[in-house]
Amino acid sequence: MGYTGEIEALLQILAAGLLLGCLYGLMCAGLGLIFGIMRVINFAQGDFMMLAMYFGLTGVALFAPGRSWAFATAMAVACAAALVFYGLGALTHWALVSRVSGARAVDTADAGHTGQLILTLGLSLVLQNGGLMLFGSSPVSIPSDAGTQSWTLELLGGDIMLFINQARAFSALMAVAAVLLAILLMTRTGIGRQLRAVASNPIAALYMGVNVDRAFRTAFGIGLALTAIAGVCVATFYPFQAYSGFDFVIIMYAGVVLGGMGSVGGAFLGGLIIGLVQQLSTLVLPAQLQNTAVFVVFLAVLLIRPQGLFGRSVERA
Amino acid sequence: MTTITRRGLLGTALAMPAIVHGTARAQSAPIRLALLAPLSGPFARQGELMRTGATLAVEDVNRNGGIKALGGATLELVIADAGANVEQVTSAAQRLAADRELLAGMGAWASSFTLAATEVTERAKLPWITLSWADTITARGFHYVLASSPPSSRIIPAALEPLLALAGKVAGKKPSTIACINDDTAVNQANMKPLREGGFEKLGLKTVMDENFSVPLSDATPLIQRLRRARPDLVLLGTTATSDSRLLLQTLTEFGLGQGKVPVIAPSANFGTPEMLKNMGANYLEGVIGVAGNWTSKRQAALNADLMKRSGEPWLIQDTLSLYGHVALIADALERAGKADRDALMAALLATDTTEGPARFFLGERLRFEKNGRRADAVPAVFQWKNGKPLTVLPEADAEAELSWPRPG
Numbered sequence: 001m002g003y004t005g006e007i008e009a010l011l012q013i014l015a016a017g018l019l020l021g022c023l024y025g026l027m028c029a030g031l032g033l034i035f036g037i038m039r040v041i042n043f044a045q046g047d048f049m050m051l052a053m054y055f056g057l058t059g060v061a062l063f064a065p066g067r068s069w070a071f072a073t074a075m076a077v078a079c080a081a082a083l084v085f086y087g088l089g090a091l092t093h094w095a096l097v098s099r100v101s102g103a104r105a106v107d108t109a110d111a112g113h114t115g116q117l118i119l120t121l122g123l124s125l126v127l128q129n130g131g132l133m134l135f136g137s138s139p140v141s142i143p144s145d146a147g148t149q150s151w152t153l154e155l156l157g158g159d160i161m162l163f164i165n166q167a168r169a170f171s172a173l174m175a176v177a178a179v180l181l182a183i184l185l186m187t188r189t190g191i192g193r194q195l196r197a198v199a200s201n202p203i204a205a206l207y208m209g210v211n212v213d214r215a216f217r218t219a220f221g222i223g224l225a226l227t228a229i230a231g232v233c234v235a236t237f238y239p240f241q242a243y244s245g246f247d248f249v250i251i252m253y254a255g256v257v258l259g260g261m262g263s264v265g266g267a268f269l270g271g272l273i274i275g276l277v278q279q280l281s282t283l284v285l286p287a288q289l290q291n292t293a294v295f296v297v298f299l300a301v302l303l304i305r306p307q308g309l310f311g312r313s314v315e316r317a
Numbered sequence: 318m319t320t321i322t323r324r325g326l327l328g329t330a331l332a333m334p335a336i337v338h339g340t341a342r343a344q345s346a347p348i349r350l351a352l353l354a355p356l357s358g359p360f361a362r363q364g365e366l367m368r369t370g371a372t373l374a375v376e377d378v379n380r381n382g383g384i385k386a387l388g389g390a391t392l393e394l395v396i397a398d399a400g401a402n403v404e405q406v407t408s409a410a411q412r413l414a415a416d417r418e419l420l421a422g423m424g425a426w427a428s429s430f431t432l433a434a435t436e437v438t439e440r441a442k443l444p445w446i447t448l449s450w451a452d453t454i455t456a457r458g459f460h461y462v463l464a465s466s467p468p469s470s471r472i473i474p475a476a477l478e479p480l481l482a483l484a485g486k487v488a489g490k491k492p493s494t495i496a497c498i499n500d501d502t503a504v505n506q507a508n509m510k511p512l513r514e515g516g517f518e519k520l521g522l523k524t525v526m527d528e529n530f531s532v533p534l535s536d537a538t539p540l541i542q543r544l545r546r547a548r549p550d551l552v553l554l555g556t557t558a559t560s561d562s563r564l565l566l567q568t569l570t571e572f573g574l575g576q577g578k579v580p581v582i583a584p585s586a587n588f589g590t591p592e593m594l595k596n597m598g599a600n601y602l603e604g605v606i607g608v609a610g611n612w613t614s615k616r617q618a619a620l621n622a623d624l625m626k627r628s629g630e631p632w633l634i635q636d637t638l639s640l641y642g643h644v645a646l647i648a649d650a651l652e653r654a655g656k657a658d659r660d661a662l663m664a665a666l667l668a669t670d671t672t673e674g675p676a677r678f679f680l681g682e683r684l685r686f687e688k689n690g691r692r693a694d695a696v697p698a699v700f701q702w703k704n705g706k707p708l709t710v711l712p713e714a715d716a717e718a719e720l721s722w723p724r725p726g
Contacts, residue, residue: 008542012538013539013542016536020536129357132357132361136362137365138595139362139558139559139560139592139596140596141563143598147567148570148571150572163573165568165571237567238564239559239560239592239596241359241361241362242361243357243358243361244359244560247535278535279536279539282540287529287539287540288501288531290530291531
């Protein structure tokens with residue numbers, strides 16, 4: 001095979017890294033948005049994603065006419081999941097998160113961080129164990145033909161063959177579309193302006209007539225909606241159960257910090273980089289060290305650019 | 318002449334409830350058995366299957382009059398969650414070891430879990446039975462540990478030897494190269510150790526790829542890409558988590574290597590679970606060969622049908638069957654020991670030598686143990702997916718179907 005083999009391996013793994021990285025990016029964008037605007041570290045983000053996976057599975061079981069339509073149905077369910085999880089996020093914020101963040105936490109010594117930590121960790125445990133009781137312990141996934149089929153690309157007269165998984169490819173496109181919409185929402189709409197104002201200086205935003213509590217609720221809802229889309233997409237090719245959220249939450253945090261806190265686009269790129277590093281590292285390192293490679297890069301970025309690759313090193317006012 | 322004093326009478330009266338309680342307790346106090354299994358975390362499904370097996374066996378023993386040698390004492394299961402990692406297992410084992418009322422224990426599924434748990438239970442002199450495979454479990458000089466499955470070093474050759482012979486007959490050419498992808502858990506590394514140290518060579522196989530990965534796998538593409546370039550005649554997939562098994566098989570299919578194009582051997586019971594069928598579909602699994610410590614036997618069709626009906630499982634796998642067998646083995650040993658004492662029970666367990674009773678719940682004819690606690694003559698169970706069911710193909714005396722060389726679907 002010679003160099004052709006090496007090039008094939010590089011291109012194949014690059015493609016895998018890009019496809020997976022887009023989904024990581026979408027997960028990170030959701031978490032990054034919540035952290036960037038509210039300064040709340042949501043440890044339950046992965047578990048909300050797990051709920052979205054089951055939402056996707058149930059939606060496909062109810063509405064897909066057959067296995068061949070399962071993936072298309074899953075994409076439609078992912079859009080519905082965005083709306084449902086926006087509502088769930090707003091409700092969770094209203095009922096729980098608002099008690100330890102925003103105006104109520106201003107007077108506390110640590111700006112509510114301890115309360116937020118305990119609340120979101122507690123929520124995570126409730127969701128995991130509630131999920132186990134409700135959905136059982138068997139790993140499941142959305143059974144679709146796209147999940148096991150790939151397109152074959154032949155390059156250099158067939159010397160190089162690339163296999164692109166259909167479910168991952170469409171999911172990556174969906175992820176890019178969702179992030180672009182989120183960026184447009186943040187930069188081109190009145191809601192986005194309010195969210196950015198609240199993120200920059202909540203007290204000044206309050207004086208300017210912005211309903212900070214409502215803006216936080218919106219941010220929490222959008223953050224969960226983005227992660228829910230990622231969850232349904234992942235469920236089309238990845239077997240999951242009630243504890244699967246934990247598999248992704250570390251990646252989400254690494255992506256958000258790597259990309260730069262407070263930037264939706266930065267968080268997406270952070271996730272994308274993590275996907276690429278995780279896969280490309282296997283070209284030179286044993287597969288066992290995939291995640292080690294991710295965290296070596298993560299630490300290196302923190303050393304050289306503590307504010308993250310695309311973050312700003314400005315103190316919040 | 319004995320003088321009855323007021324003080325003596327009072328003392329006797331005060332002691333009476335304790336004496337009566339003690340006698341009643343000796344006659345009918347339930348025998349407490351521990352089950353340590355992962356009931357939360359990524360391996361919760363396996364723990365659930367173990368709990369099902371143990372619970373059904375306890376029900377059966379109690380329904381049939383309990384332990385007759387102990388006045389009909391019933392069995393009582395004390396269930397502890399092993400969680401998702403060794404730290405949680407150790408902590409759960411410590412809690413169990415502190416319970417002096419426990420007479421024996423079973424668990425804790427993964428070899429790494431069992432190795433950690435038995436470090437604790439051995440110190441408490443608590444007899445412990447496990448289905449875990451790793452050779453090291455019974456190679457530490459422990460006196461209170463029994464392992465009912467064959468050791469790791471015998472698991473893979475059990476499937477490879479007959480498969481290679483069959484390939485020579487059916488395909489006309491014996492496979493000469495193998496690619497191995499294993500997770501880095503204790504059991505899969507123990508499975509591979511003797512093969513890496515000359516085992517493959519003895520079988521006439523050259524290793525063209527030998528990769529390990531950490532659980533859980535995020536994407537199998539880099540591994541399968543490497544495998545595709547290595548062009549092996551056989552693939553060995555050693556996984557612990559069902560999600561990893563599925564990702565590997567799914568990616569093999571995507572790369573045009575699945576559905577029998579390259580025969581797959583998986584020394585992992587999770588390759589034969591009902592959820593594999595649900596997640597993958599029968600056509601993607603057809604021909605895949607699995608190896609486990611225990612599986613269903615054609616000789617026990619009636620028992621299997623009864624257990625399937627009561628458990629609601631479409632078929633039974635190692636985790637349920639072995640735990641059913643472990644409870645039956647403890648009940649049998651208690652009948653022989655004649656007293657509810659840990660040392661007496663352990664001696665009776667080690668003295669087990671039967672082809673009846675608890676032996677019916679394990680593959681092979683005879684149930685007895687070596688001095689180190691490993692089951693002597695234990696035969697690995699080889700199963701193969703045929704028309705959407707993982708059927709036992711070896712050993713022949715227990716086989717529900719014939720081993721066949723996988724053909725491209």
